[in-house]
Amino acid sequence: MSQNTPDSGSQKPETIPLQKIPEKPITPPLETAEKQKKPNPNQRLVSLDAYRGFVMLAMASGGLAIASAMRNSPEILDQYNGTQWESSWKYLWQTLSYQLSHVEWTGTAFWDLIQPSFMFMVGVSMPFSVRKRKQKGDSTLRIWGHAIFRAVLLVALGVFLSSQYSPQTNFTFANVLCQIGLGYLVVFFYVNRSFVTQLIGVITILGGYWFFFYQYMPVEDELAAVKAYLTDVKHKDAAEWSQFEGIGSAWNKHTNAAAAVDRQFLNQFPRYEEQFQDQKFWVNNGGYQTLNFIPSIATMLFGLMAGQLLISNRIEKMKVKWLLQAGLICFVISMLLDTSIWPVNIEQWEWHLVPIVKRIWSPGWAIFSAGWAFWFLAVFYWIIDVKGYKKWAFPFVVVGMNSIAMYCMAQLIRPWVQKSLKIHLTTLDQATGWSVAGSLFSTDCPYAPIAISATVLFVLWLICLWMYLQRIFIKI
Template structure:
């Protein structure tokens, strides 16, 4: 985002801390990002445990469903976290490039910084996935590594016109769709056990859509080769969730959609017209994604980021952005959003806190409050202990906010 005023930038292992609070930010983007990170942070509430403890409650079943990923097709609220985070990377890029150019950065400088940022994101993703492992867990399917793999291509596209970006988006999605479509379906002798999925798995798709079934597709075949190039305790055969490295390609498509949205935000177009464009784009993309799924051309599957998922989830992101842009920036209703703003302005810190420190916070709570302090709350035990953890995490971010400490890569 745009910044003004003097800044003292202190490098810490590729991460910089800016004591000066950025100004001229688009508040709606920070609030949207804050919601995304909050959805990730509230995993600590373990709402599925509450639902299991009260099996007769439809309310908690619905809530628990939306705090977990769907098995294969369609989505829950939780499934909107990664595309939203990814989409927003593209949204802020026009501002980031404009800021660097205003400070005299050349295209070469921008590209070198891009490669550095990309490498940090990939390594950070691997590090977070290795915290509880005996050795480095080389994996490339999580949010940070997926963004890191596609980010250099996004920046290159950002240096060209929107027309070139749209052509790039279409080429990526059609090419990725075609690659999966041409990959042969499993034969009668296929070893489903070695792929970690049952032949009659209830979520398997039929007909042409079967080209996008779990661990029997092109991306799975690629990882069977690629993942075994790295040191491992045992041979890689499949990812239990069906996730794959190659998903960074259509994930790049989501970032391009965000880039197009960011270019509109940064333009001189009237704000109300911007919101209208976002609404039209969002509803159109959702409708097109649903159509591709229903007619069997391409299923909406988040776990392998199908082109239909890129389109469908991209539409949802446009609608989220239109809502926050309208409420926060057009109608200036900001007071309610402070809680989210604190999180969104320090999204990397929030990501690290939610992904890396929850266990230690819980252990500290249990140590000081007693191992059974939450048991008196019955089925709501995890809700109580999780809420305390969430409060502590937010207060850490608030402390950083008050002291103008903002972590960026």
């Protein structure tokens, strides 16, 4: 019997499937990865608290009394006379004194940028606040109710704080809290609306306010009475009300349209000033007006635009780029409106179509100050939230998360803190033989007011630190 065996030559070889080697994921370059990085939409932006805290610390510092120390002790400038440091020393103190004081009328200094920065941050915070309330389940009606309550409370608190050194309630509405409260609901209306809608709102408000000033012609009798009041009662000369000529004269101090409105409006309230002719209120000594809240709405709207940009899912680097570009555009526009802020004085090119005046919040000022606020915010956001360097900002965050508390403390208890420091440090000196109080409160040392101001500010910061550690956050 023969056995059939398969022919080995005709047999097909067995096919072994190849095992697929897993591909190693390609890691994009670091630069590409960073460009594709998008923020967590629910993550709290530390930069907002830090910027707000920086602004509030500056406001509470009172400029560290540097400007007043320079006025009362001009010998500070002479400390290094005849040495190689003479010019540098004088330049340093003159610069500090200028930057930590309000300019007389037109132009700007660092001190003038504090209030617009604070108001700008109010707008930045709005979309975050609304989102948080919606996540909690609040209805639109409830959210609007809270906004109305906040606006009324801010105005009331502003009047209260302005009255602490007055013999009766001081009905003035030019301080920052009143200004925010008066314009708050208008800004709130624009939350979560398109950029174009918000921009149209800004243009309408600033354009309308410019026309309101431009078309105003002072009544001759009222103008004469204002000048008489300033001359006879305040002992001022013509320089007090004649800063500009031509088209710019519409923005002169005390004789502008908003000042005329205040002479009608504020005299409807009980006043404690002595009557001159037929009324009590004539001018605000600093030139600040109630109607400043109208162009201030534009300042907060600029902040609202920035806030909606930051809360969006756009790439972080693009957010920084757009903030910087927005600031640059504001600078260009404001410099085209008023040559007084140009870094170089060109006599042939001088015009004041819309003067940059903080005290009456001219439309030019609203645009110019917003440019700085955009840039400040861009720097804080880039360093803290984009690059991740957060630890250095902790002293600012402590204040930024209790900004209203710091503002109220600076207004209400600063004199009490200073008095208490003197009492207890004097007792310490007597017990130890030291001279801490003697040095700090010395009338002979020209730097003593600066040291006192810095010490009081540190005490206020310590209170904010305690509140932060105890998780106590005062919100309105």
